[in-house]
Amino acid sequence: MGSLLRVDMACLTVKKEPVPAGWAKYAGRALTDAIIFAEVPPKADPLGPANKLVLAPGLFGGTPAPNGGRLSIGAKSPLTGGIKESNVGGQFAHSAAKAGLAAIIIEGRPADPKALYALDIDAQGNGMLNRVDDLAGLGNYETAEKLHAMKGDDKLVTVTNGPAGEMLMKAAGIAVSDPHGYPNRFAGRGGLGAVMGSKGLKAITIPLGIESLPHADKEAFTAAVRKFANALKEHPVSGQGLPTYGTNVLANIINEAGGYPTRNFSEGRFEGVEKISGETMREITLERGGNVKHGCHTGCVIQCSRYYVHPDGSYWTKGSEYESVWALGADCGIDDMDGIAELDRKCGDLGLDTIEMGNVIAVYMESGKAEFGDVQGALAALEECAKGTETGRILGDGAEATGMAFGVERIPVVKHQAMPAYDPRPIQGIGVTYATSTQGADHTAGYSITANVLGVGGTVDPLKPLGQAELSKNLQIATAMLDSFGLCIFVAFPVLDIPAAFEAIYEMATAHTGDPWDADALMKLGRETIAFERLFNESAGFTAADDRLPAWMLTEKLPPHNSVFTVTDAELDSVHDFVAETAAEMGISKP
Amino acid sequence: MRIELALFASLEPYLPEGESASGRRTRMIDLPGGITVGEVVARLGLPDQPRVCFIDGRGVREDAVLTDGVRLAIFPPVAGG
Known part of the structure; x- marks a missing residue:
């Protein structure tokens, strides 16, 4: 240790x-x-x-x-x-x-x-x-x-x-x-x-460092690593889809499902999606001689990262991720891939969260301060942040601050944090995660898109409330566990479908540490992690009322499915029903 | 009957010849009435691997029956986030 x-x-x-x-x-x-x-x-x-x-x-x-x-x-x-x-x-x-x-x-x-x-x-x-x-x-x-x-x-x-x-x-x-x-x-x-x-x-x-840490049982660790790597390569999502197209391969499928938030969550499909999809981004990058496949860290076998390059082939920004392309693209009504790359680069250089800032610019556009679809208007908004002007400081404080300052009612936030690239009305499982996550609106906290849209880890009808709370709960616990092992969330796709991938996690942990890990211990770690977070948030002042989507998502119908969010408050409140028992087992009550 | 077919990502090369519909990765195709998604998949010769299929934006199984005027979209297994 x-x-x-x-x-x-x-x-x-x-x-x-x-x-x-x-x-x-x-x-x-x-x-x-x-x-x-x-x-x-x-x-x-x-x-x-x-x-x-x-x-x-x-x-x-x-x-x-x-x-x-x-x-x-x-x-x-x-x-x-x-x-x-x-x-x-x-x-x-x-x-x-x-x-x-x-x-x-x-x-x-x-x-x-x-x-x-x-x-x-x-x-x-x-x-x-x-x-x-x-x-x-x-x-x-x-x-x-x-x-x-x-x-x-x-x-x-x-x-x-x-x-x-x-x-x-x-x-x-x-x-x-x-x-x-x-x-x-x-x-x-x-x-x-x-x-x-x-x-x-x-x-x-x-310094980078070269020597890997020693393992309690090197032979067993090597065997478990091989088992895990094989599962990651075998699964079509982690072995083919992600390395070939990157995360932005999602643009078309989420758009098809009618859950691709467009122009500040006012529609679920974007007419310009083809111009900013993962398939198109790959074509542009290859034409310009950019890199379309590498890992974001040493030891990554999925390789979903890429570099977006200028027309002359020089580095512009990381090959914008699905969330960034959506936030700075569809949510702002922008279908210009180079424009999105420049917005992504600027956010990256200033150190601004692209998900939050896409929402900020979309809300700002809805206020009438800029036009939907206007790349220059979006860049000008970021320039206000760079200069630290009065407007820039409001924008830099997020979508909620922006909406309140500029009189916008449709503000897509939970616990003051802006929503990622899935509308929770036609994809209700992700709505449960947005609402109940300890982190605010966060897709990674419990990625219900798996069973709701992608057919990974089973199938749950995205337009209906049935089964969404249980799905989100199990994913939130599993994700907290993966985050504690330092594993990329994308290993979840094979882990959900291939039993050997799940086994390999506790086999690697046992062989590395010498401590006994098993399936139950993995999920216990996930529950304990969330227990820390829920108890901290309760003491910080959060209540069940904070585990809710914005009220307008319960009444404002989203085209094309004309759906509203229908998971009940009682179902949302059931997501963390394990926390009291877990905290008691841990011997903790409040920070 | 006539439907709109969309094939994405690695399935794009399986698009038949014909008139584009609402984008580069779509075609208008003629099919016999009562045909299922699975039968269309077989006609197109799509690779034998899991797929995600939508009719008019609703996820469907491969025994779903197509009707005139719908849009059928088929994806290979993809994910991200």
Whole structure:
């Protein structure tokens, strides 16, 4: 088990300490939750000194477990006001784990509010804070370039905060560098960039690291890795669809199902979808000589990442993900792939969450401040954020702040966080997840699109309420488990369909740690993770009334199916019926 | 009867010759009345692997019967998010 690296931004000290007894099975999301539950007062000001920013690799961090290099970043969210775990790829998780770190805890606040620091971690996991005031206001790309130059290390792994985070905008995310050093993987959701900014922290650096961590039983670990990798390659989604077309392969199918939110959730189909679909994006990228298949972190066997390039073939932005293309495209009525790429690049450089900002721009357009479909209008809105104008600060605080300031009634948020790329009226299972997730409207928290639309893990009619609460509940528990192992959520597709894939997870865990893991232990970990989060949120002031979709989604019919959300309040309230019993077993009641 | 057929992602090469309907990946095709989705799949020679099929935006099984004027969309297994 690795160490905790505690970074006190008030005293400017960095020290290592052991992980407390009782947390041995916690890593990734479970560990960020446990630390926030134990150390952050639920009523704390998210941008004040009592909040903490926690970065934790999953249990498989630093190992060759396929797709096991995801990083959890947690804090109390300035956007939702509840606990937040934002999950990100990139190289940091493996490097931190190889340096012997189970988690990094950033706490306190510098006495000098203008001081800006980088936390430089060495290969042994020792950290040092260095002043980097000259990086103030720089975008993520330039910041990463300067850090590489300062350290003289081409393979340096960076975690950076853009200007939006420095300005404490609630839509600000944190960038992690990918295998080629681009700062293009994002812990986007929930305003964690603002928390990083409030700590005066501009960046974290760490050497890539080479040596994988030792395993309790190397032979058994290797066998389980092979079993898991075979399942990922065998399943048509993770073995063919995702590597060929990337995540944006979803655009056409969600549009076909009538759940592709268009022009601020006013329609469920976008007439311009063909121009921004994954199939078209692949054709454009290939024509220009761009990269259409790589992993966001070492050890990924799915390879759904890609680079979108300028017409001359030079790097523009990461091959925009499905969520980003939808948010900055269909939701804003924009069908121009290059325009979307520029919006994506700008969000990435400023350090703004593309899901939140697509919603922001759509709401802003609905207010009449810009026209739906107008790329230049959307870019101008982002420029307001870049300049930190009064308007820009409102926009940078998210869709709800924007809607309230500019008089828009249709604001698609839950727990103050904007909805991702699936309308919950014709896809009701995802509505249950949006409503009840501890994270606010978050598709990844319980990806009910699987059985609702994609025919993965069974079939549940997306237009009816029957079975949606149970589906979402089971997926939320399973996802919390995957996030704690540092596994990419996309392994869920084979795990849901191929029993050997699920078995391989606990076989890898047992062989790596020497502790006994089995199917029950995996799901127990998922339940415990959510118990931490629900209890924290309750103490922060959340009630059942917060586990609801916006009221207009219960009455405003969405074409083409003219559907409204019909899952009952009682069904929504049943999703977390396991929490009290789980908390009692854990011996916890409130933070 | 005449329906609109849409094939996406890796199934696009199986689109028959004919008039495009509402996009590049669609065709208007003529079929005998009472034909099922599965029978259309067989006629097109789609690969023997799982599929996701929609008639007018509603997910359907392959025994669903097509009627005049509908849109049939077929996807290979895809996901993302």
